[in-house]
Amino acid sequence: MTTINTFEDILAAMDRDPQLREAMRQHVLGEELRQLPAIVQELREAVAELAQTVRDYMAATNTRLDRLEAGQAEANARLDRLEAGQAEANARLDRLEAGQAEANARLDRLEAGQAEANARLDRLEAGQARIEERQDRMETDIKELKSDMADVKGQLVPLAAHRMVGRIADVTQSRRPRWMENTEIIDISDDADTSDVPPNELESFRAIDLAMRAVDKNRPGNYEQYIVIECTSTITRNDVTRAARNAEYMTRFTGAPAKAVVIGHSIPDAIAALAQEIAVHCITVTNKSTRPR
Numbered sequence: 001m002t003t004i005n006t007f008e009d010i011l012a013a014m015d016r017d018p019q020l021r022e023a024m025r026q027h028v029l030g031e032e033l034r035q036l037p038a039i040v041q042e043l044r045e046a047v048a049e050l051a052q053t054v055r056d057y058m059a060a061t062n063t064r065l066d067r068l069e070a071g072q073a074e075a076n077a078r079l080d081r082l083e084a085g086q087a088e089a090n091a092r093l094d095r096l097e098a099g100q101a102e103a104n105a106r107l108d109r110l111e112a113g114q115a116e117a118n119a120r121l122d123r124l125e126a127g128q129a130r131i132e133e134r135q136d137r138m139e140t141d142i143k144e145l146k147s148d149m150a151d152v153k154g155q156l157v158p159l160a161a162h163r164m165v166g167r168i169a170d171v172t173q174s175r176r177p178r179w180m181e182n183t184e185i186i187d188i189s190d191d192a193d194t195s196d197v198p199p200n201e202l203e204s205f206r207a208i209d210l211a212m213r214a215v216d217k218n219r220p221g222n223y224e225q226y227i228v229i230e231c232t233s234t235i236t237r238n239d240v241t242r243a244a245r246n247a248e249y250m251t252r253f254t255g256a257p258a259k260a261v262v263i264g265h266s267i268p269d270a271i272a273a274l275a276q277e278i279a280v281h282c283i284t285v286t287n288k289s290t291r292p293r
Contacts, residue, residue, distance in 0.1 A: 157231035160285035161210055161263050171281045172227050172259045174214035185211055192253035204242060205249045216257065226250045226258035235267035235282055240275045247280075 004010055014021035161168065169177050189206050210229035215222050228250050230243040243260040250258035260280040267282050275282045
């Protein structure tokens with residue numbers, strides 16, 4: 001039988017006898033301490049599992065971080081590209097703004113030039129209006145001058161008629177022509193029965209331009225005849241018919257034949273044909289006949 005005197009003897013005995021060691025453990029340790037190894041084992045397994053979970057979480061986290069870092073890098077690259085694009089856009093905007101400023105300046109110059117052009121056009125239009133006004137006045141003056149010239153030419157016709165007595169005598173087949181005073185024509189109308197003569201036609205007769213007494217060459221003896229002369233610038237239908245009518249009244253008032261003559265600077269062909277048809281003699285004056293002597 002083993003004698004145990006010291007604590008070392010106890011330890012040695014427990015080393016030699018496992019049952020003794022277990023009995024000693026159960027006797028010395030409580031239930032909780034006896035379960036401690038199992039708890040420790042469980043804790044070890046739990047810690048190992050937790051460590052694996054942590055490692056898995058860290059691996060997942062690292063993976064996510066890698067993806068986030070890659071995304072961040074891509075985002076940074078995109079931001080760099082965006083910033084570069086923004087810088088380019090800003091540069092383009094700066095150029096556009098500069099171009100817009102230049103365009104506005106050009107527009108201002110164009111508007112100023114347009115205003116100047118409009119002002120010049122206004123001055124030109126005003127000048128044109130003055131020119132047109134002067135032209136209108138000139139045209140009016142020319143018309144008045146032509147009218148005055150026609151009057152002057154008309155006033156020269158009686159002078160020409162006095163110088164063309166021979167021509168008048170030839171066309172009317174007359175000899176010994178003698179000019180009549182206007183008062184003689186008025187006396188003829190006063191001595192005649194003019195009750196049925198329209199006032200305007202009687203006034204026309206009393207205002208005959210020129211009249212002559214002459215002898216008819218075509219009748220033997222001294223048969224008197226009258227020559228009624230209408231003086232005008234351009235011979236018209238009214239001149240021809242008036243001369244014919246006044247010649248008829250001269251014959252009616254005096255009982256002697258009367259021939260109608262119209263003297264003018266020009267006569268249209270149609271009027272000449274009419275005059276020939278109603279036996280009115282037409283004579284055109286020449287520059288020589290109107291020229292002062």
